[in-house]
Structure formats: C-alpha cells, structure tokens
Amino acid sequence: MTGLPLAPMARMAGRRLLYAVPVLLAVTFGVFAIAAASPFDPVKAYAGTAGFSASQEALDQLRDSLGADDPFVTRWWDWLSAAVTGDLGQSTSMRQPVSDVIGERIGWTVLLCAVAFAVAVVGGTLLGVLAARRRGGMLDRAVTSAAYALEAAPPFWLGLLAVWLFALQLDALPAGGLTDTGTDVVTFGQVAEHVALPAAVLAVSQMPWFVLYVRQGVGDALDEDPVRGARARGLAGRTVLLGHALRSGLLPVLTLIGTRVPELITGALLIETVFSWPGIAAATVEAATSVDFPLLAALTVLATAAVLAGNLLSDLLYGLADPRVGFDG
Amino acid sequence: MSVRGIRAAVSVTAAAVLAGAAACSNPDADDDSGASGGAGTAVVVGVASEPDTLSPLLGYGKDGNSKIFDGLLARNADLELRPALARALPEVTDDGTTYTYKLRDDVTFSDGEPFTAADVVFTYETILDPGTNNASKGDLAAVESVEADGDDTVVFHLKYPYAPFAERTVLPIAPEHVAGKGDVNTGAFNTEPVGTGPYVLDSWRKGEKLTFSANPGYWGGEPKVKKLTMAIIADDDVRATRLRSGDLDGAILPPNLAKTFAEDDDKQTLAATSADHRAVTLPTGNPVTGDVAIRRALDVAVDRDTMVDKLLEGRGKAAYGPVPTDSEWFAAGTERPYDPEEAERILDDAGWRVGDDGIREKDGQRASFTLYYPSGDKLRQEHALAFAGDAKKVGIEARVESGTWEVIEPRMAEDAVLAGGGNPADPDFDLYPMLYSELAGQGFNNMASYTNPDVDAALVEGRESGGKTERKRAYDRVQQELKDNPGYIFLTHIDHIYVLADTWRGLTTQIEPHEHGFGSGPWWNVESWQPAP
Numbered sequence: 030m031t032g033l034p035l036a037p038m039a040r041m042a043g044r045r046l047l048y049a050v051p052v053l054l055a056v057t058f059g060v061f062a063i064a065a066a067s068p069f070d071p072v073k074a075y076a077g078t079a080g081f082s083a084s085q086e087a088l089d090q091l092r093d094s095l096g097a098d099d100p101f102v103t104r105w106w107d108w109l110s111a112a113v114t115g116d117l118g119q120s121t122s123m124r125q126p127v128s129d130v131i132g133e134r135i136g137w138t139v140l141l142c143a144v145a146f147a148v149a150v151v152g153g154t155l156l157g158v159l160a161a162r163r164r165g166g167m168l169d170r171a172v173t174s175a176a177y178a179l180e181a182a183p184p185f186w187l188g189l190l191a192v193w194l195f196a197l198q199l200d201a202l203p204a205g206g207l208t209d210t211g212t213d214v215v216t217f218g219q220v221a222e223h224v225a226l227p228a229a230v231l232a233v234s235q236m237p238w239f240v241l242y243v244r245q246g247v248g249d250a251l252d253e254d255p256v257r258g259a260r261a262r263g264l265a266g267r268t269v270l271l272g273h274a275l276r277s278g279l280l281p282v283l284t285l286i287g288t289r290v291p292e293l294i295t296g297a298l299l300i301e302t303v304f305s306w307p308g309i310a311a312a313t314v315e316a317a318t319s320v321d322f323p324l325l326a327a328l329t330v331l332a333t334a335a336v337l338a339g340n341l342l343s344d345l346l347y348g349l350a351d352p353r354v355g356f357d358g
Numbered sequence: 359m360s361v362r363g364i365r366a367a368v369s370v371t372a373a374a375v376l377a378g379a380a381a382c383s384n385p386d387a388d389d390d391s392g393a394s395g396g397a398g399t400a401v402v403v404g405v406a407s408e409p410d411t412l413s414p415l416l417g418y419g420k421d422g423n424s425k426i427f428d429g430l431l432a433r434n435a436d437l438e439l440r441p442a443l444a445r446a447l448p449e450v451t452d453d454g455t456t457y458t459y460k461l462r463d464d465v466t467f468s469d470g471e472p473f474t475a476a477d478v479v480f481t482y483e484t485i486l487d488p489g490t491n492n493a494s495k496g497d498l499a500a501v502e503s504v505e506a507d508g509d510d511t512v513v514f515h516l517k518y519p520y521a522p523f524a525e526r527t528v529l530p531i532a533p534e535h536v537a538g539k540g541d542v543n544t545g546a547f548n549t550e551p552v553g554t555g556p557y558v559l560d561s562w563r564k565g566e567k568l569t570f571s572a573n574p575g576y577w578g579g580e581p582k583v584k585k586l587t588m589a590i591i592a593d594d595d596v597r598a599t600r601l602r603s604g605d606l607d608g609a610i611l612p613p614n615l616a617k618t619f620a621e622d623d624d625k626q627t628l629a630a631t632s633a634d635h636r637a638v639t640l641p642t643g644n645p646v647t648g649d650v651a652i653r654r655a656l657d658v659a660v661d662r663d664t665m666v667d668k669l670l671e672g673r674g675k676a677a678y679g680p681v682p683t684d685s686e687w688f689a690a691g692t693e694r695p696y697d698p699e700e701a702e703r704i705l706d707d708a709g710w711r712v713g714d715d716g717i718r719e720k721d722g723q724r725a726s727f728t729l730y731y732p733s734g735d736k737l738r739q740e741h742a743l744a745f746a747g748d749a750k751k752v753g754i755e756a757r758v759e760s761g762t763w764e765v766i767e768p769r770m771a772e773d774a775v776l777a778g779g780g781n782p783a784d785p786d787f788d789l790y791p792m793l794y795s796e797l798a799g800q801g802f803n804n805m806a807s808y809t810n811p812d813v814d815a816a817l818v819e820g821r822e823s824g825g826k827t828e829r830k831r832a833y834d835r836v837q838q839e840l841k842d843n844p845g846y847i848f849l850t851h852i853d854h855i856y857v858l859a860d861t862w863r864g865l866t867t868q869i870e871p872h873e874h875g876f877g878s879g880p881w882w883n884v885e886s887w888q889p890a891p
Contacts, residue, residue, distance in 0.1 A: 068764040076493035077410050078873055079417050081779065082791060084496025085800035090488050094543075119544035121491075123564070124411045126544060197599050204596060206566045210402050210589045210605050213561050213569050305566050305590075315565075 037356040038345055045341050053333055058105055060329045064320050065101035072097050074319035075121050095121060097320075108326055118323030122315050127327045130312055135331075137207065138308030142297055144224060145231035150286065152232065153239020158275060160240065161247035173244065176237035184234040184296045188303035191230045202226045205305035227304040231296050235289060242285050246278030253277065280350060287343025291336050398861065398889055400585040404597040404609035405875040408568065408590045412551040412559065414530035415484045415542050417494040421783070423877035425570055425586070425884070427530030427553035430459050430478065430512070435866045435883075437782060439524055443473065443531060443554065447524065454519030454824045455502075459527070461510045465577045467533045468558045475506035480534035482514075484542055491543045497526050519822045521829060522784035530555070556581045556885035565590060572885075581885035583862075588876065601857060608858035610875045612737075613671040616855040623860070628880050630854045630867030631684065633782035635677045636741045638729060638756075638847040639775045639806040642798075646727045647774055647806075650843050651708030652754065657844045658694050659701035659752045660745055665850050669740045673855060677848035679837050680780055680788035682869070687785045687830065689837035701752040710753070718753040726755035730769065731776040733760040738776040741849055745776070770805050777805055780851070782869040785833045786821045793817060793836065793845065808845030856880050862887045 072092045073080050080088070092098055111118055117127035156176075160169040179187075196204035203209065203226070208219040250256055251274045259269045294310070301310040309328060316324040348356045412418050414427055422433055432442040441447060444459040465473040482504040485492050500520035505513050516523060530553065537547045551559055556578060557570035570586040589606060591597040598615040600606045611619075619625045640647035640656070647653070662676035681688045710718040710725055718725040729746060731738040739760065746756040756774065766775055781787040791803040794817050798807035813836050820832035840846075854870050856879050865887065870878040 068762075070764065073763070073767075075491065078407075079493040081802045082496075082781075083493040083801050084499060084791075084803070085797075086499070087493055087496045088801050090495070091491055091493060094489055094491050119541065121544075122410075124413070124416065124544050124548040192596075197596075200603060204600070206589075207563065210567060210587060210600070211400060307563050307566055311565055 033349070034356065038348070041345065041348070041356040042341060045337065049334070049337050052337065053330055054109075056329055056333045057109065057326050060326055061101045061105040061108075061322060064317070064322060064325060065104075067320065069318060069320045070097075071095055071121065071320035071322075074321075104322055105326075108323055112327075117327045120316070120321055120324040122319035122321040122324060123312065127323050130324060131309060131327060131331070134307060134309040134312055137306060138297060138301070138310055140220075141224060141228055141231065141301070141306060141308060142293055144228040145235065145297075146289075146293060148228065148232035149235035149239055150282075153236045154243050154279070154282070156236070157240045157243025158247055158270065158278075160244040161251065161274075161278070162270060164244075164248050169244070172240060176240045179233060180237040180241075182234070183299070184230065185299040185303050187234055188227070188230045188300050191226055192303065195226055205303075207307055227300050227306055231293070231300045234296050234300075235293060238285060238289060238292075239282060242281045243278060246281050247274050248278070250274040250277040280347070283346045283350060284343050286346075287339040287341075290339030291332075294332050294335060399583060400587070401583050401862070401881070401884065401887075402587040402589060402605070402607050403858075403879070403881055404589045404591045404600060404606040405879070406590075406592055406594075406597070406610060407875065408564070408588070409876060411548045412562065413537065413542075413548045414481060414532050414553075415490060415492065415537060416548065417492045418551075419530040419877060420494050420497060420528075421781070421871060421873075421877060422528035422530075423882045424530045424553070424555060425557045426551050426555045426559055427532070428465075428555050429528035429530055430461075431524060431527050433528060433783070433868065435868055437869055439528075442528075443478075444527075448514075448527070450524075450824070452824075454521065454822070455516040457514040457516070457523060457527075458507075459512045459514075461512065462577065463510050465554050466575060467536070467552050467554050468573050468575070469533070469536065469552050471533060471535055473531070473533070473554050474509045475512045476509075477531050477534050478512045479504050479506045480538060481529070481532045484532075484537070485529075487542075489542070497529075519824065521821055521824055522786045525783045525787075557586060576885070578885065581887070582889060583884050583887050586881070586884055607861070608856060608880065610854065610856050610879060613673045613853075613855055616857050617671070619857045625857050626860045626865070628856045628858065628865060628867050629673055630856065630870045630874075630878065630880075631675070631682065632852060632854055632870040632872075632874070633680065633682055633685075633780035633788065634778065634852045634854070634870060634872040634874070635680055635682075635780045636738060636776060636778050636849045636852065637677070637680075638742075638745055638849065639770070639777050640845055640847065641771055641774065641805075642807040642809055642845065643771045644727055644773070645723055646725055646754075649708070651704050651710065652725060653844045653847075654842075655701040655704045655710075655752055656749055656754060656847050657841075658697045658704075659754070660748045660847055660849060661696045662849055663696065665741065665744050669737065669744060670850060670852060673853040675851045675853075677851045679840050679848055680792060681785055681833070681837065682782070682851045685782070685785075685869075687833055689834040692837045692841045694841065698748075698752055705752065705754075712753050716750075716753060717755045724755070725753060726757065728769075728773040729756040729758050729776060730761050730766045730773055731758065732766065733762055737852075738778065742776045745847070745849065767802075770802075771799060771807060775805060777846070778872055780872045782871060785829075786817075789833065789836055790817050790821060793840075806845040810839055810843060810845075813839045854878070861890050863890050864888055 072088055076083050120127045120130050123130045156172050160172040192204045195202045203223050207223055208215055256269060256273045259273050298310040298313055301308045302314055313328045348354050409418050419427055422429055428442045430444040431439045434440055443462055445462050448457040448459045450457055461475055467473060484490055485495050486498060500516045500523060502515045502517045507513055533552055536552045540546055549562055556573055556576045558573050560569040560571050562568045567587055567589045572581040572584045574580050594612055594615055597609045598611055601609045616627055640653050642648045666674045666676060675683055678693055705718055710720045713719045729742050731742040742758045746758050749756045791797055793808050793813050795809040795814050797803040816832045816835040820829050823829055854874050865880040867880055868882050
C-alpha cells in the first residue's frame with residue numbers, strides 16, 4: 030500500500046481534531062446542564078440507604094462537601110480546568126478517583142464491544158451476501174424478516190431473553206459476571222465463557238443493520254453493468270459475487286461502521302447492566318442516577334471521542350475506497 | 359442507494375476490524391487456574407445489594423458484622439452487647455456522659471501493625487469531621503470528644519447523657535496508619551480496606567461480588583470458613599436459580615421462592631425475625647390524615663393478621679409500632695385488634711358521615727388522601743393496596759399511587775407514604791427519629807410530621823435516663839400515645855428468609871434491622887460456623 034495519500038489523510042484527521050474541541054466542550058456542558066436539571070439529588074444518591082436515617086445536619090454537611098448547591102456552570106468550569114491538567118476528579122458514586130474507575134473498567138468494555146462488533150460485521154456481511162445472492166428466495170426472506178424483527182427488539186430485552194434461555198433453561202452459559210461466582214482468578218477460559226453471551230447479544234442487536242445494508246448494496250451491484258459484463262464474459266458466479274458485487278456493495282457498510290459506534294455504545298450500556306459486566310457502561314448508569322458529575326463527564330467525553338473517531342475512520346476509509354470523495358471533510 | 363466504484367477498501371476495513379478485535383481480545387489474565395478454595399471450606403452466598411464503600415469512616419458496617427473490621431463492642435445472637443476490641447463493656451459515669459473503654463492489647467491489623475487507642479480516636483474523629491462524607495454520622499451526634507488515655511484506654515465524652523450510646527460503639531475501627539493516608543472520601547482505603555476482623559478482602563468487583571479469605575491471625579481464632587464470597591444478585595428469581603444450580607451455597611429469598619426449596623433435603627431454611635416494619639405515614643399537615651378520629655379509625659380498620667397471612671405467607675408479625683411485639687421493649691396492652699365496627703363508630707362519633715359515593719365527609723372535607731409507595735417495590739405495593747382496601751370498607755379513600763423517591767419526597771408533608779424501616783438494637787433508634795417533633799421534615803426523619811409534646815418529653819427521657827426501668831416506662835408512654843393518636847399506621851414486621859446448603863452447623867440469625875442481607879443474615883457470624891460432622 031505505497032500509494033496511501035497520507036498527507037491529506039493527516040490533514041483531515043487534524044481538522045477533525047480541531048473540530049472535536051468545541052464538540053467536546055458543548056457535550057460536557059450539556060451533560061452538566063442535564064444532570065443539574067434532573068430530579069436526582071446528588072446528596073440523596075450519595076447517601077444511599079443511609080440517607081433514609083440520616084440526620085439533617087449530616088445531609089447538610091454532605092451537600093456542602095459535595096458542592097451540590099454550586100451552580101452547574103461553576104462545577105463544569107471547575108471540572109474542565111482540572112481535566113485539562115489531567116486531573117479527572119473524584120467519583121462520588123464509586124468513592125474512587127475517576128481515572129481509577131475508568132482504568133479498571135475500560136478494558137472489559139473494549140473487549141466486549143470489539144468481539145461483538147467483529148461478529149456483527151463478519152456475520153452481517155456473510156448473511157447479507159447470502160441473502161442478496163437470490164433476492165426474494167427463501168433464505169433472503171428468512172434473513173430479512175429476522176433482521177427487521179431484531180432491529181425492533183431492544184437489546185436489554187434480547188439480553189434478558191438470552192439469560193433466560195441459555196443460562197436458566199439450558200444452563201449452557203453463565204448468566205453474568207466476569208468469572209464464576211466461586212473463583213476470583215481471571216483466566217482466559219473463564220472470560221471467554223463469560224463474554225460469549227453478552228457479546229453474542231450485542232452482536233445480534235447490531236447485526237441487522239449490516240445484513241440489510243450489505244444485502245441492499247450487493248443486490249444493487251449484481252444488477253450493475255460491470256457485474257453483468259463479468260457474467261457475460263463467462264466468469265464463475267462465485268467470482269462475480271465475491272470479486273465484483275461484494276466489493277462494490279460493501280461501500281455503504283464503511284459508512285455504517287462509523288455511524289454504528291453510538292448505537293454500539295448505548296447497546297453496551299444496556300447489555301453490561303443486564304449481564305453484570307464490570308465495564309464502563311455499567312458505571313455510566315451508576316454515574317447518571319447518582320448525579321456523579323466528574324465520572325459522568327469523563328465517560329461522556331470518552332463516548333463522544335469514540336463516536337468522533339468512528340466517523341473519522343469511516344470517512345478515511347471512504348476516501349480511500351472512493352478517491353472521488355477525497356479527504357476534504 | 360446507488361453505489362459505484364470501489365476497490366481495495368473492503369480488505370482494509372476487514373483487516374482493521376479484525377486487528378482491533380484481536381488486540382483487544384487478549385485480556386490481562388494470568389493463566390493461574392487454582393481457583394476456589396478446597397471443598398467444604400468455601401461459602402458463596404447471594405445477596406441483593408452491596409455496600410457503597412468498605413470504609414467504616416464513610417459508614418460501612420456501622421451496625422456491626424462487618425467481616426473485615428471489629429468494633430469496640432459486638433452483638434451476640436440475642437443482640438446483647440459483648441466486648442470485641444474492648445476488653446469489657448464500657449464503664450459509664452453516673453451522669454451518663456463519659457464512657458471509658460479498656461482495649462485489648464493482643465490485636466493486630468491484617469497488615470501486622472498493632473491496634474491501639476489512637477486508631478479508635480482516629481476513626482471517631484474522622485467520622486465526625488465535617489469534611490467526611492458519612493451520611494450516618496448523626497448516629498454519633500451525642501459525642502462531644504474522644505480521647506486516648508495511653509495505648510489501651512479510650513474515653514468518650516458526650517454532650518448529653520445518651521443511654522444507648524454503647525450500642526453505637528459496634529462501629530468498626532479503621533487503622534490510622536492506612537486510612538489516614540489519602541483522601542478519606544475517595545482514597546484507596548474505600549476499596550482496599552485493612553482491618554482487624556476475621557476476614558480480609560481479596561477482591562471487590564462492584565456490582566458482581568466481594569470475596570474474602572480468613573484472617574489467619576484473627577485474635578478471635580481463625581475462622582473455619584476459609585473463603586467467603588458475597589455475590590451481588592439483585593433479581594430474586596436469578597438468585598433462586600443460581601442457588602438451585604449449586605452456584606450459590608446460600609441466598610436471601612422472598613417467602614414464595616424460599617418455599618420452593620422446602621422439600622430439598624440438602625437445604626435448610628432460616629427465618630430471621632426482624633424490626634423491619636411497613637407502615638403508612640399519616641402526615642399531620644393533611645386535613646384528613648391529621649385528624650385524630652381518622653387516624654384511630656384506620657388503626658383498628660386495618661386487618662394486620664390477614665396481611666401477614668396473605669402478603670407475607672405467614673412469615674412475619676402484626677405491627678403496632680416500630681417495636682416488635684416480642685421485644686422486651688414492647689408495651690404490653692397496646693395491641694390493636696382488627697375491629698372495623700369500632701372504626702365506624704369512631705368516625706360516626708367524630709362527625710365523619712358517609713356520603714353518596716360511600717366515602718365519608720365532614721364539613722365539606724372528603725375522607726380521601728393519596729398514598730404513595732416507591733415504584734418497583736412489590737411488597738410495599740401489596741401493603742398499600744391491602745391498606746386502601748381496608749380503609750375503603752370503613753368509608754375512607756386512600757388513592758394508591760407509585761413514584762420514585764424523587765417524586766415522593768417533596769410530597770411527604772401532604773401525602774401518605776408506605777414507609778419501611780426499623781433497627782432492633784435500641785428503641786431510641788426508631789422512635790426518636792420517627793416521632794420527635796423537631797425532626798419533622800428533616801430528610802426522611804419524622805415523615806408524618808408527628809407532633810405530640812408528651813411523646814417528645816418521653817423520647818428525651820428515654821434516651822437520657824440511664825436506668826432500664828425508667829427507659830422502659832418512658833417508651834411504654836410513647837407506645838401508649840401512639841395508640842391514642844397514631845401518626846403512623848404500622849402494619850407488619852417482616853421476617854427475612856434465607857435458604858442455605860445443609861453443610862454447616864449451628865447457624866443462627868439475629869433479630870434483623872430493615873437493612874439486611876450483607877451484615878445480617880445467617881452469615882452474620884460466619885467466622886464461627888462449624889462444618890457438619
């Protein structure tokens with residue numbers, strides 16, 4: 030790959046990086062504003078069950094110590110000025126520094142998301158091609174209707190269904206956690222066994238999009254002139270399908286990969302909660318309901334960065350795949 | 359969608375995705391698979407919730423049984439205080455404001471450092487520090503100062519005589535040399551605690567489980583249960599299934615699920631009696647619920663025994679106040695039998711006349727109020743509906759609605775709430791915050807804004823007089839007043855049910871508080887369990 034247009038690609042990445050700054054500022058500001066407007070009281074959330082028997086004096090001290098009465102703009106500015114120096118602050122809900130919370134958890138989330146995403150892309154492409162090969166056929170109709178049905182199904186519902194079927198009824202896979210209840214040691218086998226169900230559910234919830242896009246793309250491509258020409262030249266059906274139609278039909282999937290990142294993150298949010306997976310998505314739920322500003326803001330920045338990176342990646346790939354698009358975005 | 363002209367990008371994408379996946383699917387795991395402890399020495403129990411922190415400075419284990427730590431005192435199966443880190447029960451001066459504890463001198467923390475009086479002073483002073491985010495610090499409101507007298511004596515000076523103070527000193531003691539470093543609110547000590555207790559923490563994966571192993575140098579002798587895992591499983595059905603599959607050795611279960619294990623020969627069921635009550639608050643500020651006739655009528659109109667039979671499947675007791683009927687503090691004769699005719703008579707006499715729709719009225723005021731329960735709490739929902747059904751029969755309408763605590767809290771002064779709570783250790787712990795008039799509207803204290811000068815006087819007498827006889831007399835008065843002017847309609851005390859594998863002997867339960875499952879439960883004294891012969 031000597032012909033990579035590295036310079037324009039780098040320029041595009043640089044432009045996007047500059048563009049990311051105001052986006053991140055706006056997003057974190059928005060998070061602080063929404064959290065402040067939410068009915069959740071950070072003091073009650075912090076106190077937890079102890080709050081039901083807490084004295085007013087203790088609650089007042091907590092409110093003061095947590096800075097819960099400060100206007101959210103002040104809190105945002107304090108957080109921001111500390112964050113740029115690398116200090117992400119202290120998570121009140123986890124009673125830990127934010128960097129520790131994220132450090133302990135992000136690996137598990139990346140693992141879960143990567144496995145699920147890879148399965149979704151590969152599986153989706155495979156099923157899409159099979160469906161496109163004979164549009165209107167039995168397989169196509171089965172795959173397409175299943176895809177539409179799954180697209181409508183919320184991931185947490187799929188997760189509960191999977192727990193019920195595979196863990197409770199069949200007892201084939203563990204219902205949750207990172208390792209078996211009785212053991213502490215994180216081994217490869219244990220993790221592989223425990224990641225299977227949540228990753229599969231997350232993959233299945235993402236797969237319909239890939240199936241439908243690939244099916245559409247490849248199906249359209251099969252009707253196009255170059256493909257018809259290849260057929261006319263007497264090339265084998267397999268070569269035409271994989272060599273010509275698939276290549277052309279995958280272009281929309283590139284865009285899709287970038288645009289699916291937000292969905293993947295929200296999906297992981299629900300899946301991690303259902304499966305007690307110790308990732309950052311589960312911490313996000315906790316942070317949101319506890320109005321844990323520093324943790325919430327850091328996690329939002331992470332999610333936003335992931336979305337922006339996903340968009341950049343798909344634009345770069347798109348530019349590479351179709352030189353007419355270029356790297357001007 | 360029209361798509362044209364594409365070449366090599368496909369393989370690039372695929373390669374990128376796969377490379378990313380491969381790089382990430384390499385978990386930082388060591389391949390050491392020597393996992394669970396030997397059979398027969400490990401116990402895995404399933405509970406519904408986990409602590410927010412493991413630091414006693416922030417409130418962990420304040421009522422004892424903290425596993426990792428010890429208090430100056432501890433409670434036995436009958437909730438009697440006995441010495442723990444202290445050598446004996448405290449010496450109290452005659453005016454009840456000075457408590458002196460002599461400490462054991464043979465205790466070390468699990469990191470090998472000796473335990474001294476300085477650690478006790480550090481623990482209490484840190485909790486009382488305004489900068490420490492401990493919501494339960496009100497428990498120690500009576501403390502004026504704590505001082506060490508040498509290495510083995512600690513003296514507490516109280517602001518006022520506080521009779522149940524010794525009960526507060528089951529609070530776990532943290533090591534100054536560890537917990538004193540770093541931020542008390544967010545430091546490493548919150549997740550990596552060091553204590554003097556029978557167990558040391560191996561790991562804590564939040565939302566999943568905590569694992570403990572026996573502390574070989576425990577001053578009370580090394581526990582027989584070498585490895586203890588507390589799995590956090592919020593869903594009752596999942597917990598029951600995992601107990602059945604053998605994944606768990608024990609679990610807390612609601613009565614209907616516990617019943618499904620009754621036939622299993624290898625399972626034992628333990629029912630812990632409790633001070634965990636369910637009650638309807640009757641806010642003084644509401645013209646209906648603030649009316650004494652309405653209150654007294656409701657108090658005899660509710661069919662508590664049927665609630666125990668139907669809602670709790672017999673696993674509980676009728677409640678007439680926060681003090682359970684089998685407690686030594688219960689005022690005999692304050693039971694209120696179910697008597698709907700009496701309720702109607704009270705209402706008729708007070709001028710509440712039945713209107714066209716069957717609901718009573720007085721001076722244009724309908725006998726109708728809203729009753730909230732926290733959404734998702736099935737047991738409270740059932741209590742609320744049963745209460746409303748009984749009230750309807752005597753012509754009082756309780757409109758049952760659900761809401762989150764965020765919705766309920768601002769309405770507590772006006773609307774009734776199906777409340778729960780209870781701490782069996784001392785009558786002061788429930789009666790004072792529920793009934794003392796000055797606490798009305800403060801957090802979740804005195805939710806009904808109950809105001810009764812006689813009760814206030816008796817509550818103060820009860821907490822400040824040292825002798826048990828005087829205290830008993832004071833609390834009898836409170837309970838009698840609660841019968842004459844009920845600010846809350848107490849419905850039931852709920853038994854907590856635990857199912858365990860039949861491999862350990864002599865399991866007991868304490869009388870349990872409202873908060874239970876982690877510190878309470880048959881594993882309250884897991885360090886003393888003996889294997890079955």
